[in-house]
Amino acid sequence: MELLAHAKLNLTLDVLGCRPDGYHDLRMVMQSITLADNLTIHPSQGERTQVRCNFSFLPNGDQNLAAKAARCFYQALGRSAPPLDIRIQKRIPVCAGMAGGSTDAAAVLRGLNQQEGLPFSPAQLAQVGEAVGADVPYCVLGGTALAEGRGELLTPLPTLPKCFVVVCKPDFSISTPELFGRVDSVKLHHHPDTSGMLAALQQGDLPGVARRMYNVFEDVLPARQAVQVTEIKQTLIHFGALGATMSGTGPTAFGLFTQRSDAEAARAALAVDYSDVLLVQTADPIWT
Ligand code: ATP
Secondary structure (H helix, E strand, O other), X not given: OEEEEEEEEEEEEEEEEEOOOOOEEEXXXXXXXXXXXXXEEEEOOOOOOEEXXXXXXXXXXXXXXXXXXXXXXXXXXXXXXXXXXXXXXXXXXXXXXXXXXXXXXXXXXXXXXXXXXXXXXXXXXXXXXXXXXXXXXXXXXXXXXXXXXXXXXXXXXXXOOOOEEEEEEOOOOXXXXXXXXXXXXXXXXXXXXXXXXXXXXXXXXXXXXXXXXXXXXXXXXXXXXXXXXXXXXXXXXXXXXXXXXXXXXXXXEEEEEOOHHHHHHHHHHHHOOOOEEEEEEXXXXXXX
């Protein structure tokens, strides 16, 4: 079975507060893009599920989110998981704020659901994904969606008008727990205009969407990292992006373009300084 696992970007990301269970309440507008990992799943002769991946530093056993998804799927079915051979051709940069691991997990859930004769509806499968990770329910459904709670409360939104997206991941990683700690220790003065974003999506107003893109984690980045993310955004805007922001807990920044030629020029300019720069497009929801 061959599967595509699309990356996601955050058009908005707001942290509403810390919950008694230690998690944070979030409000995010998410968007799938055409950048995707390729997965294959086969029954295995071995004793345990194995994950083989072109990025050798990723876990190859139970710790890989793809293997965890298979375990959770069969647990939800009430059956013991058969050993599987999962192969992942990774194209999505790791620890980039693009849900690379979560989307692989979601693809495994969709693939196994198909293979087992669709025992779960899309909404039920997204619920199974909650046990794998907070971004997995969204990745099961894809497209344009509002994600609330830890990220598991999903509302499908009108599809973002087609556009070109330049994605650039600077060469440093950011600790997600550290960023949440920083958000908790300051008073956030700015929040995304989420209701304005929803209205712009409703109207198919791409400039209105781009203008409202905002991620509160950008406001608490360590200074050196903030400089790089800002520089990337400025380059994107300079070459004609309608708007630019950081995705997730970063460090990837991206911009939306209407003209392919502008997006090409931005990609080429950023590629001088950064190795992970891609020109992609938005992707449709997996289920409509
Ligand atoms: P998010 O946007 O959901 O916060 P991310 O894009 O920042 O995620 P990932 O690329 O999903 O980060 O990787 C996060 C961690 O998950 C890494 O430490 C990695 O080792 C682990 N991981 C486990 N399985 C996978 C997988 N299939 N692909 C990528 N990372 C994986």
